[in-house]
Amino acid sequence: MDEKSKKALIHIVGEENFTDNLIDLISYSKDASGHSHRPDAAVWPTTTEQISAILKLANKDRFPVVPRGAGTSLAGLAVPEKGGVILDLGRMNKIISVSVTDRLAVVQPGVVYADLERVLAPHGFFFPPDPASGTVATLGGNVATNAGGIKGAKYGTTKDYVLSLQVVLPDGRVMRTGSKCMKSSSGYDLTKLFVGSEGTLGVVTEITLKINPKPSLSSTAMATFEDLEDAGRAVSEIMHSGILPSALEIVDQQTLIAINQNTDLNLPEVEAILIAETDGHTREETQFQLNKVIEIFKKNKAATVKQADTKEEAEALWTARKSAYAVMSRINNSLAVEDLSVPMSKVPNILKTISDLAKKYDLKIPTVGHAGDGNLHPTISFDSTNPDEVKRVEQASAELFEKVIELGGTLTGEHGIGLAKAKFMHLEHDPVAMDVMRSIKKSFDPNNILNPGKMALEVQDGSQI
């Protein structure tokens, strides 16, 4: 990237909002995935106009631009694979308005999820898609990945809540999508195109989100299973039993072993633990739903079933699930977090596959996940300084994805494709679908300057169709 472009960027955002210092280039070279590449510079824009000018400049001078929120992507979405400029949206972090009457909140992309939750809570409202990284992740990032979360089984994902966006297109033009209405069927649904587009079709500068009234009560129960497939069957049955739990999470044996090694929770090292939560406005309601869940736990040979009687007990039951990432990351020095999803009926099958692959490739693959919507996170723990182990991880992942697709599943439930799964896109999407995706990208971004190199949008030799 040449000095002329850098000077032009400084002219747009001001000297104090531009950097090409070494410490920044290194910090921006990674997100939470294993991928890494240095950018040439980074800017901290604060207005839509600045972003528009930056993208216009990028098209003129042909340098890549990579939008970034908190950089917690597990798939390499925020890594500047082709260099260029990082557009750090963290300083566009205002909650512009909250309207309980219109049931919406308008935010800038840099707002941290937890800050929005805190502002909505006194109104008795919440924004349901709650990613585990909610204390750091930004809403712009949630929109880019169509983030899910623990409440996904009942409440859906980010795309179900985005009413309207303000977007700066790769050529610098600014547009609005959607509307502030609860329902609209007007024109192409461009909002849904941008949500989950991983920052490759435009830079989101304002987000209008639908918010939900927060149920005031919840009931929680945990069940242990000696047999993984019994747990899988329980999950399937619960999800078609007539009620929808607000959360249904699974924690597998490898994870339980890791938890016990690192904490004094002393959990039984069974093949699987399921944690279910039901919510509502009366105790009768939440209990009625939970009773159905408990019935199904028992029908599927749960070894033990425990219901929490108090808020503290519920928190204690959840600790196992919430401490999973922490203990997994201490098993070895590296993690490969997968994010596959399968149809509900196939949950038992995929659980078995993961367990078989761990044995076949001699790897530790602790698995937790949103069993309630079929979205699991098998997390391969390995030593990245051991080339043989790294190879086995790659082979295991590849075989895992093949099996996932065979079962009718998808490569990613909520983390996105980014760099991590780009090379498997052709397994899931047929050539016509890939061609259509590439045409859309080309139509929005003919010079391929916005977050290039992601999502298999470029063909093998780096050029675009």
Add this chain to the structure above:
Amino acid sequence: MEAKYDFERKYRDQVLRCSNCGFCQAVCPVFGSTLRPAYNARGKMLILKEVMDGTIDLNDELIETLFQCTTCAACAENCPSGVNVPDIIKQVRKDMVNIGSCHPAFKGMNEVLKNHTNIYGEDEPEDFERERNKKAEYVYFIGCVGSCREDEATLETLDLLDRLKVDYTLIDEVCCSGVLEDVGYDMNEDLVRKNMDMILATGAKTVITGCPYCSRTFNNKPQYAELKEKGIKVLHISQFLKDFDFGVMTDKLVTYHDPCDLGRHCGIYEGPREIIRKIAPNFVELRHNRVDSLCCGAGGGVRGAYAKNSIAMARRRLEEVEEVGAEVVLTECNSCVHNLANAKLRKQKFKIFNISQFVNKLMEEAE
């Protein structure tokens, strides 16, 4: 590959264990007020990983982030992978100083302490109208910030000790010099020796410090081991005052800021609260309290080297005071009082005091 720097020799495993999850961004005070990832714990670990890989060497360009960390340990507390960033940073700073790469403020501080008695180079601090170096049961050790920057607060604490009829003496104290080890240097053995000699000469069996950093230094650094060997106890003033009955009360809405050096670093959370609840039953917690307390921004040498960012961090903490509507913020650390007081905006009408200072004010009013 043979490790080039000490930090790698000691902490290679930890640096590698950082999984770049970024969760530290939620709690880091420097990141919170600047929103610059290079300053965050993750950014620092990414940089150190590259140093370990040999892609870059330690050099001046890294000063801005490696020396800008308050060592508050909020990141370490929240790190899923158990990476102790502040310990690693303190070691890296020593490696940086070894290669001649250091922030001028800290280089300056090390020089100043070779020739002066405190970090400010001010050799005529307040005498607080009290005798020094006499025989007494307790030594009251003020600390540099209390002597040179928060003399009003110190005076009130001493007034309180007088009201409580504590048999204490001041000494011609010199900087405990603990801070040098945090910013890349070694403790100043001369200063350590002077302090110990003066303390021993008073015959006191207990040292009470106004500053939690000084009490940590006296209690934990091997250079001060002789104190323990001679049976001398070191307490922070909040520990000393815990069991007194002051006989005064206020109905003001009061909150408490846990200083990092008392809270996260020493695990002392309830003692100060016990004192406050006795005198101010109308008590409310800040959003980030106890182990989650938000650093005021002064520690780790940041107030000396990056004063503007330091005050910005304090300002952010004071927003939490506004949030709970407190009329008084109490703490028990002169460094916190100083930074918070500098950061307070004119439109913010709450007051900032050390607990001991506040108790003294209440007792004075009651007379």
Add this chain to the structure above:
Amino acid sequence: MEIQGYNMPDDLHYEENHFWVKEEGDLLVMGMDDFAQTMAGEVVYIQLPDEGKRVKVGKKFAKIESGKWLGKVYGPVNGELVAVNEELEMNPGLINDDCYGKGWMYKIRPDDKGELANLIYGPEAVEKWLLAEIKKYAEE
């Protein structure tokens, strides 16, 4: 006038701790002079007391800090503080950037404007004083 690189305007009165004073109607404006601002380094904090505070000649009424130095602001005359430069709350560096203009600090209503005569004034007096100060600081 300029004295050894320090800008010391002739039309100002100077308090011996390096504060300049200027008449503005029936009020006095004060700030820090170029010599002090240079010696202090970047100002990071200046205390802005509430309006109405009594100012006593020769007595400290506020604090000012740079990264490495704590200074006291002394009353140049007896009077009442009627205004402070609120810009300095978020931008204390104005004192370094423009110590005689945007970096003004306080406005005082003097009990007796005649007290101005006790301050250092006029090119000869200012030059003699500042040269002595420069020498004094060089020796420290």
